[in-house]
Amino acid sequence: MYFESHAHYDDKQFNADRDQLLKEFPSCGIDIVINSASGLKSSRTGLKLAEKYDYIYASVGVHPHELNNMTDETIAELRRLADHKKCVAIGEIGLDYHYENNPRETQRFWFKKQLKLAEELRLPVIIHSREASQECFDIIRQSKVRKGVIHCYSGSAEMAKEYVKMGFYIGIGGVVTYPNARSMVETAEAIPLEKIL
Secondary structure (H helix, E strand, O other), rough: OOOEEEEEEOOOOOOOOOOHHHHHHHHHHHHEEEEEEOOHHHHHHHHHHHHHHOOEEEOOOOOOHHOOOOOOOHHHHHHHHHHOOEEEEEEEEEEEOOOOOHHHHHHHHHHHHHHEEEEEEEEEEEEEEEOOHHHHHHHHOOOOOOEEEEOOOOOOOOHHHHHHHHHHEOOOOHHOOOOOOOOHHHHHHHOOOHHOO
16 A cells, blocks of 8 residues: 655646546555645645545645735635545645745744644644744644644754654655765654654
8 A cells, every 4th residue: 555645746747647647546556645735726626636536635725935825815715625525634834945935924924824724623734844944843833733744854853753742744755865865864763664754
């Protein structure tokens, strides 16, 4: 059994062969896929994919790169979409200080709002954190959200252990295979295998 915990099959890059690809998943042993949203539009399209395929589930949320038109009405729409029977998480949400497409204050504000939504709906979160490890950790710790995944984790081994204590899974990406990725190897070795995605 394979479980793809983070995908973006609603992305336009899959337009040419999306259905062909997704129809083959069961025969390849892929039993569950979570299509992670990056914005309001992908929240909707991810749910449409989930309606079409029994083995696809979706999250709803707005990625820190996509906050330009974020309003309280967006939060209300996410709340409505999250009521869908195949919505399993709020995400991909968080902080991205690498590109800083949006001001840090704006990112923090909407991250907290979406965490609050997850808390109210009792849904896990899918967290994006790039070059904002400590601040992201502090905001999550101050919230009441205690389940989800820290996607493409890049923080310290000690912080990963703290996330695990709080109830989170750690998403370890392909970077762990790079020759100079010693800190990621240390992180992977420091946490229980069953907490790694």
